[in-house]
Amino acid sequence: xxxxxxxxxxxxxxxxxxxxxxxxxxxxxxxxxxxxxxxxxxxxxxxxxxxxxxxxxxxxxxxxxxxxxxxxxxxxxxxxxxxxxxxxxxxxxxxxxxxxxxxxxxxxxxxxxx
Amino acid sequence: xxxxxxxxxxxxxxxxxxxxxxxxxxxxxxxxxxxxxxxxxxxxxxxxxxxxxxxxxxxxxxxxxxxxxxxxxxxxxxxxxxxxxxxxxxxxxxxxxxxxxxxxxxxxxxxxx
Numbered sequence: 001x002x003x004x005x006x007x008x009x010x011x012x013x014x015x016x017x018x019x020x021x022x023x024x025x026x027x028x029x030x031x032x033x034x035x036x037x038x039x040x041x042x043x044x045x046x047x048x049x050x051x052x053x054x055x056x057x058x059x060x061x062x063x064x065x066x067x068x069x070x071x072x073x074x075x076x077x078x079x080x081x082x083x084x085x086x087x088x089x090x091x092x093x094x095x096x097x098x099x100x101x102x103x104x105x106x107x108x109x110x111x112x113x114x
Numbered sequence: 115x116x117x118x119x120x121x122x123x124x125x126x127x128x129x130x131x132x133x134x135x136x137x138x139x140x141x142x143x144x145x146x147x148x149x150x151x152x153x154x155x156x157x158x159x160x161x162x163x164x165x166x167x168x169x170x171x172x173x174x175x176x177x178x179x180x181x182x183x184x185x186x187x188x189x190x191x192x193x194x195x196x197x198x199x200x201x202x203x204x205x206x207x208x209x210x211x212x213x214x215x216x217x218x219x220x221x222x223x224x225x226x227x
Contacts, residue, residue, distance in 0.1 A: 040220070041220055042218030048215055101170050104157040
């Protein structure tokens with residue numbers, strides 16, 4: 001089946017540093033999504049990308065849809081302690097109609113040291 | 115708050131037992147999805163319902179079943195529970211006109227002992 005390879009698995013950074021993480025696959029996708037999960041919460045959508053080459057920002061977060069449609073990148077600038085959490089990439093394995101299955105990467109655990 | 119409500123938040127039960135997890139989607143959302151999150155498997159899609167009908171199946175065991183009721187709430191039934199079924203079970207919902215985005219509830223944490 002489709003698999004998303006997310007890296008790095010974890011990051012430990014100092015407050016104020018920039019962060020980069022990425023997701024790759026051998027499959028081509030038409031949509032890339034980035035979610036964040038806080039402890040005890042469900043994943044929350046951060047950014048959705050719908051077009052190859054698209055670069056989209058949400059505050060200090062910027063994500064890009066790779067031109068090959070097989071990868072995506074998420075950057076966080078000037079990290080703050082509340083950025084701590086697990087970041088997931090996800091892509092849909094749509095099979096038409098209203099069918100919609102999201103495949104998730106294994107996640108990147110981000111720790112920010114104040 | 116995503117607007118997706120799940121109950122119970124925590125559940126501890128013994129092996130061999132059966133439990134039911136409940137989900138109320140966001141107002142107006144017709145699609146409900148169930149996901150399982152475990153340390154070794156990550157987030158895995160289980161099943162999707164749309165307006166009461168099953169629409170897609172993922173890695174859902176035969177011991178598990180789900181349904182979506184006329185009021186659009188959904189239940190996930192887990193039977194003959196095994197230790198390995200311990201996980202966080204998420205419900206998510208979406209409305210098709212919003213494209214490819216779904217909204218997750220806070221999850222139901224199941225511990226099988």
